[in-house]
Amino acid sequence: MKSLNPIPMAGNPASPYTRKMLALMRYRRICYTVEWGDPRNLIKKMKLEEPKPMLLPVIIFNVDGQNKAITDSTPIIRHLENEFTLRSVIPSDPKLNFLNYVLEDFGDEWVTKYMFHYRWHFSNDIEKAGTILPLMHDVSLDDISHLEFKKYISELQTSRLWVVGSNQKTAPIIEASYKRFLKKLDYCLSLNPYLFGKRPSSSDYAIYGQLTQLVGFDPTSSNIAHAVSPRVIAWIDQMEDMSGIDVHQEDWINFEDVENNLSGLFQEIGKVYVPALLANANAIDTKEKIWKTNIDGTEWEQKSFAYQAKCLKWINDEFSALDEDDQKQITSFLEKTGCENLIVRSKND
Structure with a gap:
């Protein structure tokens, strides 16, 4: 390619x-x-x-x-x-590279649950999204076509909340996780301008992408973010265009700083995302169309998706690529943050 x-x-x-x-x-x-x-x-x-x-x-x-x-x-x-070798978004330390991969996956696959839930669960957010999104496809839509498109996309997307597992039972889990996530991201940004130091990583951009909507578009989640973390609001605005910053190899944090800097985010991953990944992968293995598990003290039920099972496999592939010493250090960090089950051991281990 x-x-x-x-x-x-x-x-x-x-x-x-x-x-x-x-x-x-x-x-x-x-x-x-x-x-x-x-x-x-x-x-x-x-x-x-x-x-x-x-x-x-x-x-x-x-x-x-x-x-x-x-x-x-x-x-x-x-x-x-x-x-393109210059201005890499992948940390050079293999251990940081692994953690960055996990955080990018978390942004793409779990933080997106916040985004889809807030956009299509609350009436004010549905009204805004239903009105604006059709015009993003064609700003010159005539009024009749606009209304028809608005009705179509609003009904379609609200009917698809099940895709991210959003319903009346799981809504409090998603919303509590979003608020915790904002606080933990705020703490990370109080230490460094990016998750892995003084230069952005691919996981910064995964999380940024979701937050452009949660902070910059959808009213309910935006109001929450403004109340919980003004720092995150400012970060989103800056991340839009970082073409002017100068970066150096030493701008990445040391692995020794990870426990202090990133433990909070990984604790959230262990609380909500790891059990979802494992339950989904088990359902795919056993050809179950629906999986159920306990997330944050409440039963979560969702349709099984083969792609999320691949996400878990790819995380484990990244772990397997580490040498033995790096694996030991990563395992210790994952155990301290409740993410130890992210690494799926074979029956012979």
Whole structure:
């Protein structure tokens, strides 16, 4: 896979993953173009096959001599690391690299539950999203089409809250986790401007992407963030474009600082995300369509997804790539933060 110059991208300002990739590429000073709206327009213009599933953003790369639409942000970021070596977003210490991978996955797969829940659970948020999102596809929509699109997208998305496990029973879990997460992120940012020191990592951008919506778009979650952590509000505004900062190798924190700096965030991962990952993976293994588990003292029930099972496997692949000494140090940190079950041991271990 090779990058085009500039790299074509299609996305939506209300897509956290679009915002993740745009801000990351600005920081890395990678040349790109972006088209807002339906990515099928770019795909059709470039005469490409639609990716399955169709996710945002869509980014065009050259694969085996032919242009192809690619969608998954995490492997795209790793590909860009191979092609563009300057201003890396992957910590050089393998142990920090592993923790960064886990935090990026947490941002992409759990913090997004906050975003989808707040956008489509509360009436004020539904009204705003239903009104604005259609216009982000086409700002020139006529009034009748706008109203029809608003009704369609509002009904569709509120009916899909089950995708992130949001319902009346789990709503208090999601909302309590969001507030704890903001406080713990606030603490991290009180120590350093980014999660892993004085330069941004891919996990910063994963979390940033979700927070552009939670803080910058959706009213209920935004009001909570302003009350809990003004520091996070300022951080989101700055993360939009970090192309001007100078970075150096020594800007990454030392692993010895991780326990003080990042334990709070990993404790939240251990409390809510690890049990969800494990229950989902077990359901996929046993071909169960629904999984249930206890999260933060309450039963959580959700549809099983093969992709989240892959997320757990990929985390374990990252752990397996560490040498024995690094694995021991990571294991000790995970045990201290309630994340020890993230590493799935074989029956022979």
